[in-house]
Amino acid sequence: MTSNPFFERSTLPYELPRFAEITVEHYLPAFERGMTEQLAEVAVIATAEEAPTFANTIAALERSGTVLKRVAKVFFNVVSSDSNERIDAIEAEISPRLAAHDDAIHxxxxxxxxxxxxYQRRAELGLNPEESWLLERYHLRFVRAGARLNAAQQARLRELNAELATAATEFGQNNLAATNAATLILDTEQELAGLTPAEVSAAAENAETLGQPGKWALSLQNVSNQPILSELADRAVRERMMDASLSRGFGANGDNGALAARMVALRAERAALLGYSDHAAYTVADQTAKTTAAVEEMLSRLVPPAVANAEREAGELTAVMHAAEPDAELRSWDWQFWSEKIRAEQFSVDAEALRPYFELERVLWDGVFHAATQVYGITFAERPELRGYHPEVRVFEVFDADGSGLGLFLGDFFKRPSKRGGAWMNSLVSQSALFGQRPVVVNNLNIVKPPAGEPALLTWDNVRTLFHEFGHALHGLFSNVTYPFFSGTAVPRDFVEFPSQVNEMWMSRPEILANYARHIDTGEPMPAELVERMAAAERFGEGFRTVEYLAAALLDWAWHRRSTADAQADTDVESFEEEALRTAGVAVNAIPPRYRTGYFAHIFSGGYAAGYYSYIWSEVLDADTVQWFEDGVAPIREKGELFRRELLSRGGSLDPLDAFAAFRGRGPEIEPLLTRRGLNRAE
Known part of the structure; x- marks a missing residue:
């Protein structure tokens, strides 16, 4: 193929990929040409007669592989956002080849x-701080990739990497298929009691799309506790929904459990080969946590008070439930439903009554974008003439405070069968001065699409996710580094969630909330007393949310703390889960982990293996930063500039904790997090 949109830099604004021209046929030839070109470029670097310099070795490596990076960014976003059988087939073919390609270089x-x-001469090279850090990071990456192993060890490492790449692809594809297959099909409208008319219509439309006319279809999200459980009045339907959710990836509902156990064994063997006791030790050595002991100390400190909070909540739920159903035992499918009852009765907060205040367009423009303008001075303009990779993708140009163009933001907000569950940010073009490129980033969400012609009304959790993911987008948009290695969110996994979690603070900031939380019919702002009740109602569920999260984090940790011998033994996955949660002290009745092994995409098809702890680790930094933003010492706009300059713009170009200290004036402290989550109570 001589003509391919990936072979040359795009001439569209900000080098937006030429989605109008890209077809499935372009991906594989672009991958193949990209790998061939990069290997040739690397061979020139490796065999050069000139003595190594930063310019002819490190900077040259940064310049290599432009076609490969260009196609990979687009392709793997499409894999997650709009896959199909042909995309799946290419992914299955290319993933082990990419692993082998990386090994050939490293x-x-x-x-x-x-x-x-x-590296040995680094002190005498006269490098600037970013160059020096880049050299250190390259050296560490090669060592951690096996550069110091002998030939036999490297041969085995190549096999492990290829098998793991294939398995991760298989897990992800299985998960999407299992989640779609688990869609709950209902035969009567009565079974949807508790849902709004708009939700009932959407369920009917969903069933029609899935070839089930005259029925109603409730699709699953990629979490254990389905949000819709808070609304469904029919307990039997709730139980069916929860069973469908929890059984994904096991037995007749897929074989991801066995596949996950196999991946754990492969990771354990690879870690041992590289000189580590287990995969968790290998992972955290290159994170801000540094040691498994540091992670375990933090998690162990959080578990007891979190469980105590959850048990208090369970007692309240049981009392309310028994008033209506005296003989019922509180189960996982009941928790969210009765929590909403308590919120409605004790706090006068009805989740469905809140939705009219959270219309997508208003939340986006008058909430998310408005907050970014108030804090950072940036502004936005939609560019409908620019195309995304799917008709539902919207393109926005982002302008800096001085009016200059900053980059492009793409929003892909709605759930569809071709999109994996959850929410995430990807970079389609990474900022770097080396290539003179400015950022193009995309946010993916899974908001249930309303019936044609009706507005998208969000839940409070949807609003939070919108702000959260845009925090990742800001991290990419504000990047101001020389080398693409450091661009945007290219930071340690246990730091990457920090900026996104900070951005959540603006959703409930009074002046921001008042600007977007307006009733869709009347335009009236949400009453101040309702805002206060919402805050109180949200605090009620903190025990549940913390235990649900910790259970998933500790399950991930238990899998990846296994030694090679343990991991290679036959494992009953469901029994392992039960024992792991019990040992960790988070086996709370009626609270399943946020993800079970069979659909834990973060750790088995994403990059969070032995790293799901990073959300709470990053929240330590987040809570401390929110306290700093709110201390009243300086105007928010002034603090926004400082936060952007010292941290968001720096990407991975320095030690992340040095970036934190640069704006905060000290290292992070855990007390603000304990206060936020109600984990510092004496009782």
């Missing part, structure tokens, strides 16, 4: 010799 002895030579 295990090239001549190339590593040049990098090592520079």
């Amino acid at each position: 295990l090239d002895p001549a190339l590593f010799d040049r990098i090592d030579t520079l």
